[in-house]
């Protein structure tokens with residue numbers, strides 16, 4: 479069926495990110511509750527049509543590990559993407575609510591993300607490009623599904639917010655301007671798994687509070703600007719960074735123009751963070767806390783050199799994956815606890 483603005487009743491806002499906002503809506507004609515993502519785009523009419531055609535791929539996705547799509551439509555100057563509504567928070571929301579997530583549940587997340595990536599690649603030849611806790615959703619059935627995959631190169635290029643495409647989950651090679659491969663998603667998965675099991679973004683702790691001189695930072699920003707972005711994307715506009723902040727860190731961030739990372743209150747500029755990702759050893763799970771199997775898996779994801787980093791196919795053979803598939807955790811019961 480055709481989707482259009484008039485046919486929806488807005489129920490509540492589910493969240494907002496770099497690219498736009500997501501609303502819980504009721505589709506009046508069918509009585510279906512959906513999640514509607516509204517993205518402000520900056521594209522010419524001909525490009526918009528192409529964009530919509532490309533979004534059709536999303537509609538064709540049919541996997542238990544991928545949030546399904548009801549379709550997309552233009553509502554100038556926005557594009558609206560109507561998705562399956564997931565009635566539990568995304569994984570960033572979950573750990574911010576309940577704290578560090580049980581490693582066995584994190585194992586289920588690893589399985590779901592690998593399965594989702596395999597489906598997208600094997601069936602549709604798509605690379606996700608934006609693996610992070612807020613793009614891994616959960617419902618009261620205990621299902622874990624991926625959303626917001628880079629279905630359309632066109633879409634990424636026409637989203638009005640210039641910061642889209644740069645993320646704190648970016649792999650070292652991508653920061654350095656290499657072309658995107660599925661292995662970049664694997665890096666982002668490794669960072670995500672540490673964040674969920676420890677309850678904190680892995681780079682936040684290792685940083686001291688930075689009130690770096692902003693002129694210097696601006697210079698650094700210019701110097702690195704090209705390497706921060708895939709070739710066709712526009713330069714980052716740093717005001718548009720949206721990273722969750724507490725009132726204190728938000729104040730600090732305005733002063734230092736740094737990026738405040740979740741929770742810990744440590745503030746660092748995006749340039750400092752990118753520098754760390756490229757130059758420091760890869761993050762690890764805290765030694766001895768979770769056991770050898772998760773450690774080995776995460777280390778396989780977080781090889782800095784993409785040539786030695788494991789592929790999704792290789793990662794399926796890790797002991798932790800087999801273990802997690804049959805670890806007996808009742809995901810539906812778990813999802814009922816928050």
Ligand code: ADP
Pocket residue numbers: 492493494495496497498499500513545561562563564565567568571612613615625626
């Ligand atoms: P980001 O992923 O960067 O946080 P988004 O605009 O993609 O920003 O999403 C904002 C929030 O909306 C997400 O954090 C998630 O909690 C929520 N959300 C997105 N898609 C859905 C969906 N299909 N069902 C329920 N909630 C969703």
Ligand code: MG
Pocket residue numbers: 495612613625626
């Ligand atoms: Mg998202």
